[in-house]
Amino acid sequence: MDSQRTILVIALLVLSFFMFQQWQLKGGNTPGIDRSSAPTEVSANGQSDVPSDVPAVDGDIPVAGGNGGVPAAETTAVQGDMITVETDVLRVKLSLRGGDLVQAELLQHAETLGEAERYTILYQRPGHLHIAQSGLIGPDGIDNSETRPVFRASQTRFEMNGDRLEVPLYFTKDDGTEIIKRYTFTRGDYAVQVAYDITNHSDAPKTVNFYGQLKQTMVDGGRSSMFMPTYRGAAYSSESNRYKKYSFSDIQDRNFSTNTPAGWVAMLEHYFVTAWVPDQESTNRLYTNRNALGEGMIGFIGPAHTIAPGQNIVLETALYMGPKDQARLRELAQHLNLTVDYGFLWWLAQPIYWLLSLLQSFVVNWGLAIILVTIIVKTLLYPLTKAQYVSMAKMRKIAPKMKEMRERFGDDRQKLSQAMMKMYQEEKVNPLGGCLPMLLQLPIFLALYWVLLESPEIRHADFMLWINDLSSRDPYFILPLLMGASMYLMQRLQPTPVTDPMQAKILQFMPVMFTVFFLFFPAGLVLYWLVSNIISITQMTYIYRQIDKKEALGHKKK
Structure with missing residues (x-):
């Protein structure tokens, strides 16, 4: 020869x-969803225009506990009033309804080369959505299938002046329990600390679980081709799978649920990743779900915490939304750097x-x-x-x-x-x-x-x-x-x-x-x-x- x-x-x-890898990616892509009959706008009162007959299995808010409970029936994100937060690398919008992060721009990354528009990794647009939700569920949680809490904020805009910026959102339950949902931003960092500071002023113990999830419209929004294949979809890490993709078609076919020490969940796209990193010292439940609007979710539920009368506890987790920086991802959680997917030649790449x-x-x-x-x-x-x-x-x-x-x-x-x-x-x-x-x-x-x-x-x-x-x-x-x-x-x-x-x-x-x-x-x-x-x-x-x-x-x- x-x-x-x-x-x-x-x-x-x-x-x-190249033909083989494109075939693999096609298996993970979901064909475009006909949204002609699905609501895309939010009404003036902050509630989504969702048909009342949406079945409970199509819901968004997970059920606490480790037995793989079926999600309940909230169907889509709602905006409510917004506050804006700007750091040196991020410009984000938080919805006071639920305290969810509904928009995030990466200020150091252009959407298109040479253009002023910044890359938007989280967004809420007509027909397409990608947001990061979090809350408290369980027997005494404030997030359930009927309502989300409406937080208060001291101002509508926060800007970073030092090395750290804290954005507190306040909510008080009818029984006097005070809850502060706190976002902490650090200069130069795409990882945000998300914490619930809970003080039980009632005369009875309260039990809650911290949950976080990423929700995205399940359509292939990438620019994939035979020679430039890109994956857009979910991924997770557990004790049994250090890195596992779970495509939108997988989410449509079946719900996933597993209990694992540590772990993380993520939504991947070309060069960028959004990931919830729960308490790495706890056992967490990882899950996926979908709703009738063609939106897929991947999330985690932390362990149950009981707060005695007069007691204060703080539940923390991290949310990363930015470029696939291998060094930073490795610091946040074990195997999170594997979201930079070099395929079977990772050992050489x-x-x-x-x-x-x-x-x-x-x-x-x-x-x-x-x-x-x-x-x-x-x-x-x-x-x-x-x-x-x-x-x-x-x-x-x-x-x-x-x-x-x-x-x-x-x-x-x-x-x-x-x-x-x-x-x-x-x-x-x-x-x-x-x-x-x-x-x-x-x-x-x-x-x-x-x-x-x-x-x-x-x-x-x-x-x-x-x-x-x-x-x-x-x-x-x-x-x-x-x-x-x-x-x-x-x-x-x-x-x-x-x-x-x-x-x-x-x-x-x-x-x-x-x-x-x-x-x-x-x-x-x-x-x-x-x-x-x-x-x-x-x-x-x-x-x-x-x-x-x-x-x-x-x-x-x-």
């Missing part, structure tokens, strides 16, 4: 890989990401970091590359003999194979010698592909000249065309013993096919392959010259 044939095998493997980040910290340019990674990879593979080109040179030398054998044995493939194996042994040629370096590059290529696809640091990362986003395709297709030209040059420089006309035509078509593939790949990935080809051409030229010099010197000695 020669190098050219290996390229064909790799091309088929790559194409098969993680060190590549680490190396890329390290190099970028020095050169301050992700494109230059990719070039340096390419140089390092090609340097490490050089001994194998040298063996590859030496093997190819030997194959070129015996090409006339191979042609003669094919003509002599004709269609007798068994005799032809035996004769060729004998010739390989006599000439000390390994026909597979050219395969290993290319096969080793394939997992590196795919791992780097996932790093570029999943790492938010590379989203909208500028390189130079016309490449202003390494995570997106080249807008002018210049890099793919240069890559195709470099591949064509490599093909012309490589000696090939292929004599079959059909094989020769297929091999000649390979640069065109690869160029078409790469038109849709992230620019950073095309940059890697282009630089790799340029280095390969340089190495090939050097090695062939050394071989020619050695052969010329041998002829002179004779």
Whole structure:
């Protein structure tokens, strides 16, 4: 097998890989839901216009306890009055009805490259919704199937001036129990502490459970394609599954419920994640649910807490809403960093990401970091590359003999194979010698592909000249065309013993096919392959010259 044939095998493997992963993602996507008869607006009194006959199983507020109780019948989020909170990285809106977080803008991330509009990770729009709800349920909870509490706030707008900002929301029950729902924001952090400060002023004990859930309209809002697949849906971590996706179609098919120490629940999208991280020292119930409006939920219920008369307790959890920052996610909860999903090649993608980040910290340019990674990879593979080109040179030398054998044995493939194996042994040629370096590059290529696809640091990362986003395709297709030209040059420089006309035509078509593939790949990935080809051409030229010099010197000695 020669190098050219290996390229064909790799091309088929790559194409098969992309088709397989797209098939997997299609299985997790939900077709668009017809919302023509579903209410999308909130009425003036703060109540949703929901039909009264919505069954209880379609509700939103979970039932406390660890026995997998059926959710009750509140059907959709309501706005009530809003307050706005702004930090250096977040601008959020809180609904006083329930104290839910119904909008969150990421101030350091643009919705579209070059535009002023910020990326909105939580929102409540006509026809589409993604919000973070939390509350107190159980025997004495204030959130139930009939009503949500309406909190009071001291002001309608809060702005961060120091390193921390506390936003308290107040509610008092009829029996005198005082509840403060407190959001605590930290400068530079996308994680928000959410706490319930409860003081029991009644003469009887009170029992409550803290719950938090993420609710989202179950339609695929991503921009997925064969070469840029993205997952949008739920995920969780439990004692038995350190990281498990639970797609919208899964939520539609069946409700999920499990008790686990620690754990977390999340909604994922391309480069960003929203996650509830409950008390990691407690046993929590994780669950999913859906309602009649096509909205899916994933959430947790904490353990029951009993508050004696006159006692005060504080129940806390964390809500993360931002880019998939692996270091910060790892700090918040075990396995939360796995929401940066590198697929089955995570074991290779993680060190590549680490190396890329390290190099970028020095050169301050992700494109230059990719070039340096390419140089390092090609340097490490050089001994194998040298063996590859030496093997190819030997194959070129015996090409006339191979042609003669094919003509002599004709269609007798068994005799032809035996004769060729004998010739390989006599000439000390390994026909597979050219395969290993290319096969080793394939997992590196795919791992780097996932790093570029999943790492938010590379989203909208500028390189130079016309490449202003390494995570997106080249807008002018210049890099793919240069890559195709470099591949064509490599093909012309490589000696090939292929004599079959059909094989020769297929091999000649390979640069065109690869160029078409790469038109849709992230620019950073095309940059890697282009630089790799340029280095390969340089190495090939050097090695062939050394071989020619050695052969010329041998002829002179004779």
